[in-house]
Amino acid sequence: MIEPSKSADIAVIGAGIAGASVAAELSATQRVVLIEREGQPGYHTTGRSAALFTETYGPPAIRALSRASAPFFDAPPGGFSDHPLLTPRGVLMIARKDQLASLDRLIAEVAPLGDVRRLSAEETRAMAPLLRADYVAAAMHEPGARDIDVHALHHGYLRWFRAHGGDLLTDADVRALTRDGAGWRIETSRGEVRADVVVNASGAWADQIAGLAGAAPVGLVPKRRTALTVAAPEGSDPNPWPMVVDVDEDFYLKPDAGRLLISPADETPSPPCDAQPDEYDVALCVDRVETAFDLSVRRIESRWAGLRSFVADKTPVVGFDPHVPGFFWLAGQGGYGIQSAPALARLAASVLQGRPIPADIADQGVTEADLRPERLDLAA
Numbered sequence: 001m002i003e004p005s006k007s008a009d010i011a012v013i014g015a016g017i018a019g020a021s022v023a024a025e026l027s028a029t030q031r032v033v034l035i036e037r038e039g040q041p042g043y044h045t046t047g048r049s050a051a052l053f054t055e056t057y058g059p060p061a062i063r064a065l066s067r068a069s070a071p072f073f074d075a076p077p078g079g080f081s082d083h084p085l086l087t088p089r090g091v092l093m094i095a096r097k098d099q100l101a102s103l104d105r106l107i108a109e110v111a112p113l114g115d116v117r118r119l120s121a122e123e124t125r126a127m128a129p130l131l132r133a134d135y136v137a138a139a140m141h142e143p144g145a146r147d148i149d150v151h152a153l154h155h156g157y158l159r160w161f162r163a164h165g166g167d168l169l170t171d172a173d174v175r176a177l178t179r180d181g182a183g184w185r186i187e188t189s190r191g192e193v194r195a196d197v198v199v200n201a202s203g204a205w206a207d208q209i210a211g212l213a214g215a216a217p218v219g220l221v222p223k224r225r226t227a228l229t230v231a232a233p234e235g236s237d238p239n240p241w242p243m244v245v246d247v248d249e250d251f252y253l254k255p256d257a258g259r260l261l262i263s264p265a266d267e268t269p270s271p272p273c274d275a276q277p278d279e280y281d282v283a284l285c286v287d288r289v290e291t292a293f294d295l296s297v298r299r300i301e302s303r304w305a306g307l308r309s310f311v312a313d314k315t316p317v318v319g320f321d322p323h324v325p326g327f328f329w330l331a332g333q334g335g336y337g338i339q340s341a342p343a344l345a346r347l348a349a350s351v352l353q354g355r356p357i358p359a360d361i362a363d364q365g366v367t368e369a370d371l372r373p374e375r376l377d378l379a380a
Helices: 017-027 060-074 097-110 119-126 152-162 204-211 279-292 342-350
Strands: 006-013 032-035 085-086 091-097 116-120 139-143 144-149 167-169 173-181 185-190 191-200 221-231 243-246 252-257 257-262 301-310 317-320 327-331
Touching: 006 152, 006 327, 017 032, 017 152, 017 327, 017 342, 085 097, 091 097, 091 119, 097 116, 097 139, 116 119, 119 139, 152 167, 152 342, 173 204, 185 327, 191 204, 191 252, 191 342, 204 221, 221 279, 243 257, 243 279, 257 279, 279 301, 301 327, 317 342, 327 342
Parallel strands: 006 032, 006 191, 032 167, 091 243, 191 327
Antiparallel strands: 085 144, 091 139, 116 139, 173 185, 185 191, 221 257, 221 301, 243 252, 252 257, 317 327
């Protein structure tokens, strides 16, 4: 159905976690339209994430943003969610003998900023009893890592956005972006939207949306990530176990509602699309997990894939495009978009409105220069 033209101060393109969170932050003081190409926000990536909150995962800027997001996760605004956003889990970064140097480098890097400790093979297997004795040599344990209720976080932001009068437009594929005086005319499959500023929070499609606006791409590479659920061994209760991640990120295993969620941690470049699991990646996942764990996968209960989009330095792109007025980037969150969303949304909203980065985020060492699109040399 084609709707009458809408007008707003800011149009946010993409209603995944990045778009929903920044739209919610902005809607308290701005008229915001949130534009989503699918009928359901978060369909492609946010809704397919098995997210863990950890302060030791990702490049330095992501770790800083995650630390700054912790207070929000621990105490969200009143009415944001009916239950906690985080539940205890813990994570083990495990290493074989030939990976011990990688493990020690990781511990040296993150120990000054996170609560972590090195475990022996015996200590590691006591916490993750499925690990094969001849496989694991040591591990890094982060006891404070916690599961994120992705649905509660995402829908809490959408509810917050609507409560502030925000306008969500779904099934609205963006077909053209045209400068119209000092603002933008956005043509969608649901009608036209006019806005002073466009926020490009379109995930894997961010470079394509930029092209419609006449902006240079930032070199965004969507990468497919595959996940499966399988049964836990008969008679076992996996719920108290920590998540187990290979230190070189070749696989992970995470308890999930009485089952096991497993992944080969694949990062296969992909065009923007409705990603589907590849049979090779499924087989690779099973092989890696059966090699590391005393586990025989007889049946795959479910399988899916999602896209995680990265730029060259794996750090988000946040800021106004240096060559296209009124076009704001919020892209390249990679596999860290859920855990860093609260701080990144506040940072982006502040930069967009010409305010300094919030002090609690700046105190973690994040600067606007670390994130702005100019660092990627868009004009090259």
